[in-house]
Amino acid sequence: MDKGLLIRKIIEHLKGMLEAGMEAARATSAAATDPDSKAENKYDTRNLEASYLARGQAARVVETREALMEYETLVPREYGAGKAIGEGALVALRGGDGEFFCFLGPAAGGMEIEVEGSSVMVITAASPLGSRLWKRRAGDRVELSAGRAASAVEIVAVT
16 A cells, blocks of 8 residues: 555545634634624523633644644654554554554554555544553553453564
8 A cells, every 4th residue: 555645645634624613713713702602691601602612623623733743853763674663654454343454653543545445544643542552562462451351463564
């Protein structure tokens, strides 16, 4: 799988998120400062709620912009046989549900990106899966748990 293409698709996705987030932030900011949204009585909290939403939208825009800058400056490192997993690694895993791919990125974990007919989950070192994969190598088995259920996956390849 072409890691450069994956990173370009992540950047595209983040640009789309940034654009949508900026539009949402503008709309919620306008709603929060609109004179027509003034409280009609002491129990009317629409204006206050709109201001909280505007603040949250603005914070999300900043977070997305920072993630975009990290990916735009990311220099993909090639991982050969025997190298430990780190930031920028594309990892093929095999578990009970078959083979799947994860990309250990610097930010914006949780995105799912389609590349060359395969779905790649973007994770970070701070995520439960990312922290378990960190410094592991191809051939290692990793225990995963979700609530009371536990399973193991095998690291098939690291590129």
